[in-house]
Amino acid sequence: MLLNTSLKMQQGSFYIAVWGCQMNVYDADRIADLLSAMGYVRSEGPKGAQIIVLVTCAVRAKAEDKVFNQIAAWQHDGVINDNTILCLGGCIGSELGQKLIEFNSRLNIVFGPRTAHKLPSLINAYKENHRAIIDTEADSLEKFDRLPESGRRGPSAFVTIMEGCSNKCSYCIVPYTRGEEESRPMQDILDEILIHLENGAKEIHLLGQNVNSYRGPSASGETHFSTLLYEIAALGGVERLRFTTSNPMDFSDDIVKAIGEIEIIANAVHVPIQSGSNRILQLMRRRYTQDDYLRLVDKLRNVREDIAISSDFIVGFPGESDEDFKQTLEVVDKVKFDQSFSFVYSKRPGTPAALMEDKVPLEVKKERLYKLQAKLEEYATLHTNKMLGTTQQVLVEGISRKDQSELKSRASNNRIVVFKGSPNLIGQMAEVKIESLSAHTLRGKLI
Ligand code: SAH
Numbered sequence: 001m002l003l004n005t006s007l008k009m010q011q012g013s014f015y016i017a018v019w020g021c022q023m024n025v026y027d028a029d030r031i032a033d034l035l036s037a038m039g040y041v042r043s044e045g046p047k048g049a050q051i052i053v054l055v056t057c058a059v060r061a062k063a064e065d066k067v068f069n070q071i072a073a074w075q076h077d078g079v080i081n082d083n084t085i086l087c088l089g090g091c092i093g094s095e096l097g098q099k100l101i102e103f104n105s106r107l108n109i110v111f112g113p114r115t116a117h118k119l120p121s122l123i124n125a126y127k128e129n130h131r132a133i134i135d136t137e138a139d140s141l142e143k144f145d146r147l148p149e150s151g152r153r154g155p156s157a158f159v160t161i162m163e164g165c166s167n168k169c170s171y172c173i174v175p176y177t178r179g180e181e182e183s184r185p186m187q188d189i190l191d192e193i194l195i196h197l198e199n200g201a202k203e204i205h206l207l208g209q210n211v212n213s214y215r216g217p218s219a220s221g222e223t224h225f226s227t228l229l230y231e232i233a234a235l236g237g238v239e240r241l242r243f244t245t246s247n248p249m250d251f252s253d254d255i256v257k258a259i260g261e262i263e264i265i266a267n268a269v270h271v272p273i274q275s276g277s278n279r280i281l282q283l284m285r286r287r288y289t290q291d292d293y294l295r296l297v298d299k300l301r302n303v304r305e306d307i308a309i310s311s312d313f314i315v316g317f318p319g320e321s322d323e324d325f326k327q328t329l330e331v332v333d334k335v336k337f338d339q340s341f342s343f344v345y346s347k348r349p350g351t352p353a354a355l356m357e358d359k360v361p362l363e364v365k366k367e368r369l370y371k372l373q374a375k376l377e378e379y380a381t382l383h384t385n386k387m388l389g390t391t392q393q394v395l396v397e398g399i400s401r402k403d404q405s406e407l408k409s410r411a412s413n414n415r416i417v418v419f420k421g422s423p424n425l426i427g428q429m430a431e432v433k434i435e436s437l438s439a440h441t442l443r444g445k446l447i
């Protein structure tokens with residue numbers, strides 16, 4: 001024990017900053033495991049850390065700006081000193097590679113989503129010769145082979161089931177940053193889930209850019225996503241199962257059936273429609289129509305009447321007319337989506353949409369976004385209000401930040417619910433009756 005502590009003292013500390021999607025959160029947790037195994041201690045802030053790791057997102061220009069502004073601020077404030085090893089990973093790493101080091105000579109190591117597991121060896125190499133290193137290419141799914149078992153403890157655990165995306169929607173940079181879609185073998189996923197259960201997890205959240213096109217190698221050949229869901233349920237011990245993101249195009253009937261049959265699947269699905277206009281969907285290369293989407297919603301509500309359906313929207317795609325946008329508003333009225341995300345289209349270099357003529361002024365795009373968000377908010381509030389008086393199964397995540405005497409928990413439909421109860425409940429499922437709603441906070445009473 002003493003030896004271990006003194007080794008850690010010698011190595012110093014590391015700080016990890018994460019932007020972007022949950023897959024980056026998963027990667028950052030694995031990176032933290034690897035650096036801890038090297039003897040570094042995780043630091044809550046960047047100041048004084050010997051190693052600073054940025055796990056970045058490139059999905060919109062704004063996401064990129066945030067990262068570069070953060071580095072500039074740290075340089076300005078002296079957080080990054082001569083001895084700091086500055087490592088940039090995630091999607092900007094693979095998008096820009098060498099260009100990053102030309103752009104900012106203070107960066108020491110650049111890696112990508114597929115080379116996160118190599119960080120310890122890259123750090124050791126850098127320490128030896130002090131030359132900047134770029135390593136963003138890796139074969140297949142070796143990242144998952146080499147990552148250590150997660151020691152992360154918490155009631156909910158992310159498990160990435162696939163890497164990359166091959167859909168190549170015309171606006172999206174992800175296929176170029178995370179590479180072609182590849183699924184992890186089913187047994188590896190089940191083994192990883194068992195580790196999380198041993199560590200006390202009650203909820204498993206499966207991650208992938210397109211989970212419903214999962215095709216994992218298994219003993220019986222190729223496993224489809226629905227089979228994976230049944231196998232996870234059969235493990236026993238998982239009390240709640242979530243998955244993100246589902247592409248409407250691959251949401252086959254066997255997955256809908258599984259949602260109807262597997263009780264532990266949470267009462268919420270995130271199925272991004274992006275636009276309600278068939279013309280725009282075609283330009284986006286989304287390969288479904290508004291009608292296809294509405295049929296899917298009907299099927300889902302047939303097997304689970306009150307399932308929360310949430311979505312992502314892009315407004316102001318090149319050439320989007322008032323009429324196209326009207327169809328997006330109309331589909332929102334038809335589906336009555338639950339809590340969703342919406343963005344103004346952001347031009348991503350190297351994607352097909354970046355070459356399309358885009359005459360819609362930014363002001364018009366912003367107006368459309370506000371209109372859409374107001375409508376989405378209306379329906380999300382409607383769904384929240386419906387929860388008043390109901391009994392909800394919640395997973396207790398911790399102490400409420402606003403009021404230390406209350407617990408913070410999450411309902412099956414993803415809503416946060418606070419209630420008074422013993423801290424012994426943290427990490428457990430509980431039944432709570434929803435009694436009030438004030439300023440977006442649902443408050444309940446333990447049953
Ligand atoms: N694989 C998921 C989405 C991953 S990216 C899917 O297909 O549903 C998350 C969201 O970012 C997308 O759903 C989309 O709404 C948004 N997005 C992606 N590229 C964008 C761009 N160039 N401009 C604006 N929003 C974008």
Ligand code: SF4
Nearest residue numbers: 165167168169172174
């Ligand atoms: Fe991007 Fe489309 Fe793949 Fe989603 S499905 S990650 S939007 S290319």
Ligand code: F3S
Nearest residue numbers: 020021057058059091
């Ligand atoms: Fe961003 Fe890469 Fe995820 S671009 S949204 S971090 S896949």
